[in-house]
Amino acid sequence: MWTVGSRTLFRREMLRFLRRPKNTFLPPAITNVLYFAVFGVILGGRIDQIAGFDYILFIVPGLIALGTISNAFENASFSVFHGRWNEYIHETLTSPLSYVEMVAAYVAASAIRGLIVGVIIAIIGAFFTPITITHAAFLVTTMVVIAVLFAGFGIISGLWARDFDDLTVMNQFIVQPLVFFGAVFYSLETLSPLWRQVSLFNPMVYMVDSVRYGFLGYSDLVPMVSLAVLTALTVAVLLVDVYLFKIGYGLTE
């Protein structure tokens, strides 16, 4: 599967964002400096500890998860949509790459961009509060899974969008609300039983909780179950991606 062709497309996708750090890495870095400064230092100093952790430390895993999935999603959706918009995705489509190879290259590069942003946020967070990793293997696995999952969602968004406004709609009206109600800034324990139950329908909750478990060893849910559900969802989304490429959804008609 990882042929010269797919490696070339992967390299092309990587270079696209690596050569533009001002557009790809600087904005999330600045945003997260503001998050840590405002929510962590200014407001966080007035908020009690959550589950025995300072508030700023409690929100670090959520912000890392948020940055990772947002950037993985945006990268995939933008790259696919921009290629469609300017029709240069035809260079790929008319090549002898398999549909699996195409999806693998787009998803891998987008997931890596998300993970790089996650690392950048972790480094910024370390300037504000000491960060420890309790379950390293679990954390790495979870981060890779959620980055791939949202890169996969980004492909669907990039294929579905009919114009640039549609991309904004997906991100601002679907992804961001789910993220902010995904227990990034609070613990599920702080919610009433009803809202706690409602929150369990939000996939972000499982992601943030799993990442938090990896860093802090603290979890509101059962981490391994969350990881299993996320992995299954990721496989399903990738299969949908490949299917959409195969039928040419948004690409060929």
Next chain:
Amino acid sequence: MQPAIETRELIKEYGELRALKGLSLTVEEGEFFGLLGPNGAGKTTFINTLVGLVHRTSGDASVFGYDVESEYQLARNKIGLAPQEFNVDRFFSVREVLIHKAGYHGIPKAEATERADEVLKRVGIYDKRDERFDWLSGGMKRRLLLARALVTDPDLLILDEPTAGVDVQLRHDLWDLVTELNEEGTTVLLTTHYIEEAERLCDRVAIMNEGQKVTVATPDDLKRRGTDTITVDLEPTPPTAIDSDLGPYALETTVSGDRLEVRVDEGGPTAPQLLHDLEAAGYTILDLEISRTSLEEIFVELTEREDRTVTRSDDERTESERASDATDGREREHENEHEHEQERRAV
């Protein structure tokens, strides 16, 4: 030997619109094949079906024996496409675009880089290799599309309106280049609006109209299907009703001053008889010129005729239309023979 392109009853529908209506076409390996037709004839849909940008509704389409959908990777690996649209990656330099395209076809980076430089030199834009696509002039963009199609060293080169909007010099440069490639063994499928281009370059041309093949023939065969015009300057000035002095070979006559124009099936063999008849009628021949029907006129006639056959009964059709249908029938027979030959080989 597998044909470079073979389609059978190829149909593409967009909802109610049928863009390809059962197109059957065979392009042999090594041919320089032209696809002519008015806008909306289905030429680009046909090409896009071959390269995977359009999914067929029904029918068969193969490239060098590989089905374009079930064996899409093998089929696409054979094809180099220079499309009408400037669909080039804007994020990278011209050279990188070519390296990427070669890489998608499985060519390792070192070799892809060599090939990129080679084709950039061949199309004459090597000095622009580090520029981005948007900074190139229109002519250079056309050259780049050709370079991108060539960088994978394709067995089948598809050129969709390659000289649209380019100046005369570039057009001739491109003609020379694709002729050279064809002579080196590359099969070329060319769609064009320029009849002169097809006439000059193509071994055979297919004329398409409204998603159907109207005819397939060599440019010379096509021209022979048309009529010729014999123009004679006479003394004294002939009357308008000069037809009566001429034989049944004169399909149509036009008198303008002392000039007579006679439309005939074949100018060369008919001219002596015409001169004889005119001298017998008392005229002196001052000058004579025979003009052959241009391919453009044939093209217009064929595509217009295709429209007319929709509304006219068979009895009203002209001899040439019937002849054209007969030719199509022969082509179908030829293609069936080809199919049978393939079956025999498969067995």
